[in-house]
Amino acid sequence: MAQSGINISANVISAYASIRVDKSKGCRFKLDLSQDLVFLEEGSEISKASPDPFKELIDGFPDDACRYALLKVRYSTEDMRECHKLCFLMWTPNAANITDKMLTTSTKDTLKAKFPSPVTIIRMQSREQKCINTVIQTLYNLDKMVITGFQGKPVVLDEDSNEYIYA
Template identity: 30%
Template sequence: MSSGVIASPECLQRFGELKMSKSLKYILFKLNDKRTEIVVDKTSDNSDYEEFLGNLPSDGCKWAVYDFSYTSDDGSPRNKLCFLSWSPDNAPIRAKMVHASSKDALRKSLEGIGAEIQGTDLTEVAYETVLEKVKRFSR
């Protein structure tokens, strides 16, 4: 089910920057105040994963694309673009419903995503958890 929400052109522009020029490490997206459009909330070139996690609200929903760096089992450095859908348990029910029904408006416009992560608490988006999922997607 779709909510009728659309992704703003800036979402695709910033995603292109992250994907092609590698000038960004992550992008956070949110619904605008009218809940009619997905907009860019924050971008960063900081590769500190813990700092990224600190930007996920404990009581609100966000989406993110993170350029996840890791070392493969054979020892070579790898990157995987991860799409995260963050909907914590204590976010308002209505916000979670709109968030879930609006996800595809953003996700389907982002080509080149290597892994998709759903998070309702920090354990589901912790570095080691995401690393395990990313490696599974790489096989």
């Protein structure tokens, strides 16, 4: 896909480094089209003390505008392994304008390239996808292991909906 020509702010790289070394749990980024820049959304950094960093992060996703987010996800598997992954969430809601969605998508690779270690990309486009199930299904597809815990809380696969929920 073609790159957008959008630049990445230094505070984005700084926020990434902070999450990577466990000084914070996550944050959101947004595009400023007037400056052709991706920057850290003010007040979006999730502290280490947050009881539910995933919920706190996605609650800040607007219904009609795109965002990126980084979140250090901690999960456990059925074989009792404790795993950590740095997840790169891309929120492109159906209600966002088409230009915003196109620039968000075309800037993803430029932004991801600024992160020195691998990140797991998780795409969310609707209110239904803005949940733990989207993240857990992506992690399951990578590891092929049943996930039994997410962010320190037990989860189970609901047989009726075939979705992960908090136990």
